[in-house]
Amino acid sequence: DQQVKQNSPSLSVQEGRISILNCDYTNSMFDYFLWYKKYPAEGPTFLISISSIKDKNEDGRFTVFLNKSAKHLSLHIVPSQPGDSAVYFCAASNSGGYQKVTFGIGTKLQVIP
Amino acid sequence: DGGITQSPKYLFRKEGQNVTLSCEQNLNHDAMYWYRQDPGQGLRLIYYSQIVNDFQKGDIAEGYSVSREKKESFPLTVTSAQKNPTAFYLCASAPGVYQPQHFGDGTRLSIL
Numbered sequence: 001d002q003q004v005k006q007n008s009p010s011l012s013v014q015e016g017r018i019s020i021l022n023c024d025y026t027n028s029m030f031d032y033f034l035w036y037k038k039y040p041a042e043g044p045t046f047l048i049s050i051s052s053i054k055d056k057n058e059d060g061r062f063t064v065f066l067n068k069s070a071k072h073l074s075l076h077i078v079p080s081q082p083g084d085s086a087v088y089f090c091a092a093s094n095s096g097g098y099q100k101v102t103f104g105i106g107t108k109l110q111v112i113p
Numbered sequence: 114d115g116g117i118t119q120s121p122k123y124l125f126r127k128e129g130q131n132v133t134l135s136c137e138q139n140l141n142h143d144a145m146y147w148y149r150q151d152p153g154q155g156l157r158l159i160y161y162s163q164i165v166n167d168f169q170k171g172d173i174a175e176g177y178s179v180s181r182e183k184k185e186s187f188p189l190t191v192t193s194a195q196k197n198p199t200a201f202y203l204c205a206s207a208p209g210v211y212q213p214q215h216f217g218d219g220t221r222l223s224i225l
Contacts, residue, residue: 002155004155034213036216041218042218042219043117043119043203043205043216043217043218043219044156044203044216045215045216046213046214046215049213089155089156091155091156095210097209097210097211098207098210098211098212098213098214099144099161099163099169099210100158100161100171100172101156101158101214102155103148103155103156103157104155105153105154105155106155
């Protein structure tokens with residue numbers, strides 16, 4: 001049973017526009033959420049995180065929004081750049097830290113120049 | 114350059130043989146982790162260690178073993194008891210359990 005779901009396997013966006021990647025979760029005990037980016041043949045790279053006491057966290061072009069009532073989070077990338085083309089993993093933890101993190105299956109983003 | 118090194122990048126073994134995957138970090142991180150990734154699935158936690166000489170099972174520990182004798186090293190042994198060992202294995206580390214994990218570039222293991 002997938003506790004962290006990324007229902008869109010892929011997404012294409014024009015350069016300069018907004019990319020919105022979505023993630024749903026089922027475990028209401030999750031209290032930390034993260035996004036990772038992965039290029040081919042490389043390991044995932046941490047992008048941004050948010051704790052359950054917040055509903056928004058921003059870092060440069062990347063913003064994560066958390067809607068606890070809907071058990072939904074999203075990653076916004078504005079403006080999108082070709083270098084953002086990668087697989088994005090949503091992840092969540094309910095251990096009070098990051099000891100045991102549950103990952104989604106990923107969404108492949110393609111930013112078209 | 115600080116980072117996490119996984120070697121080798123590709124590994125082939127015959128069925129029934131144990132195989133050990135290497136993971137070394139020079140980031141002075143306390144916590145280290147092993148994940149497995151299969152096609153169409155997210156990363157799944159195999160084992161993790163928060164300090165030297167201590168480690169805990171993750172969600173799919175059966176058929177795997179680890180050791181943490183040194184802070185910088187967290188090798189993973191895939192034993193012959195692991196029913197479906199062919200997968201992509203990722204090692205990660207973090208300064209502590211309250212910081213996000215940094216990943217190595219992975220080892221792709223194929224059982225012939």
